[in-house]
């Protein structure tokens with residue numbers, strides 16, 4: 001399965017599970033707890049990914065990175081922001097050096 005197929009399938013699953021029974025669906029449980037809890041979980045998963053990158057093996061890092069992307073997709077779904085919008089933004093940035101982009105920002 002390609003990267004975009006995997007992400008599209010996960011996004012569709014998350015949308016489908018949002019209104020499921022929170023006792024049997026983690027996605028529904030998160031939605032029931034609201035965007036604040038989802039944002040908190042995303043922050044925790046980001047921290048766990050950083051810790052794994054610095055102190056754990058590749059298998060642990062992959063697991064934490066998957067948790068991070070999953071929770072990011074749940075958060076985007078709550079705001080009805082399609083993951084395709086994120087991919088389109090990355091496509092828009094393709095070939096634009098981060099150094100050059102930062103230097104071109106208006107100074108305050």
Ligand SMILES: N=c1c2ncn([C@@H]3O[C@H](COP(=O)(O)OP(=O)(O)OP(=O)(O)O)[C@@H](O)[C@H]3O)c2ncn1[C@@H]1O[C@H](COP(=O)(O)O)[C@@H](O)[C@H]1O
Nearest residue numbers: 010013014017020024025026027028041044066067070071
């Ligand atoms: N990809 C995932 C996925 N990745 C991680 N997780 C869950 O994310 C949770 C994160 O673990 P934590 O220990 O950090 O969280 P927690 O135990 O809830 O901790 P607390 O916040 O309660 O303290 C675990 O319950 C994992 O199982 C996921 N849950 C679901 N999916 C996908 O979503 C689909 C729908 O899932 P359900 O909604 O559960 O049917 C699944 O088929 C999968 O494709």
